[in-house]
Amino acid sequence: MREFDYRRAPDVAGAVALLAADPDARFLGGGTNLVDLMKTGVERPALLVDVRELPLDRIESTDDGGLRIGATVTNSDLAAHPEVRRRYPALTQAVLAGASGQLRNMATVGGNLLQRTRCGYFTDVAGPCNKRVPGSGCPAVEGEHHNHAVLGASDHCVAVHPSDMGVALTAFDAVVSYETADGPGALPLADLYLPVGDTPHRETALPSGALITGVTLPPAPVAARSRYRKVRERASYAFAIGSVAAALDVRDGVVRDARLALGAVASRPWRARAAEAVLSGAPAVGDTFAAAADAELAAARPLPDNGYKVTLMRNLVVAVLTELAEEAAR
Structure with missing residues (x-):
């Protein structure tokens, strides 16, 4: 590991x-991803700026009925917060599915959204990877890719984003706030992650040197009946091979509002806009849910060893929406 300096930021402007x-330099929150990447040599910062003690650790209601979540709120505190559990239960479920208890106690909201892919080629500094060394190639395309992207990928990178939290936040139109030397700014979470294209090393639209200060969830009554479902290769802590964050408002057997986001299928949490369009105003029945899943997955471009994800995600979407519809009918 490269030797590095350490500074504790006195305030946001100082950080x-x-x-x-x-x-x-790199910002250090919980360090659950950054420190691992430093150990493998993927990240080699000369300076770590510790932001953990900045006053960004609160969850507050907004005037319009949403929630504002500070960037240094731990995953554990986020999942346990009574207003998160009441208004956005899928977010609590996503966080609890995302890591072990020890990791949740350390990991922060801001760091979770900025975590890097867990692709084995990315973390192996002895080999090529366009995300790590631009222009060196993507060995996953011809190599091991059973858990890689089926949506929105390119020949330059087929890695997936590992965040569970980000999938739920994407479904509920979260907005990321940040601070730069030029002042504050904000980005919808749906716009935070850049398309892969031919520059997979450019992962987010954040300005250079930006510090995430918080995430705002707008009011979403539909989110009160929501669910996060994660499929993984073992029951203990593991990254998803597919996940769904869904919310459904059903009245008189008709879908009045729907939110849907998919995880572990793309380089970013994937908002399923095509599926939502099919669901809106349609009968809340299995055929509708299957049609919505098919509309979203029509754009899937699986590789030879990950085509199973298309079937898995179709079944997962239908199952979760069916459960939500049955709950609404009770």
Whole structure:
């Protein structure tokens, strides 16, 4: 591991200034992803700027009925918060599905959204990877890719984003706030992650040196009846091979509002807009749910060893929406 300096940021402005002064600096929250990447040599920062003690650890209701979540709120505190559990239960379920208890106690909201892919080729510094070394190639296309992307990928990168939390936040139109040397800014979470294209090393639309300060969830009555379902290769802590965050408002047997996002299928949490369009105003029955899943997955471009994900995600979407519809009918 490369030797590095460590500074504890005195405030948000100070944290941004420290990073701006050193292009090889990185923000340190819980460190559950960054420190691992430092150990493997993927990340080699000259300076770690510790932001854990900044006053960004609160969850507050907004005036319009939404929630504002500070960037240093731990995953454990987020999952346990009574208003998150009441208003956005799928978010609590996603966080609890996302890691072991020890990791949830350390990991932060801001860090979770910025975690890097767990693709084995990315973490192996002895081999090529376009995300790690632009232009070096993507060995996953011809190699091991059974858990890689089926939506939105390119020949330059087929890795998936590992966040569970991000899938639920995407379904509920979360907005990410950040601070730079030029002042504050905000991005819808749906716009935070850049398309892969031919520049997979450029992962987010955040300005250089930006510090995420929080995430705002707008009011969404539909989210009160929501669910997160994750499929993984073992029952204990593991990254998803497919996941769904869904919310459904059904009245008189008709879908009045629906939110749907997919995980572990793309380089970013995938908002299923095509599926939502099919669901809106349609009967809340299995045929509708299957048609919605098919509409979204029509764009899937699986590789030889991950085509199973298309079937898995279709079945998962139908199952979760069916459960929500049955709950609404009780």
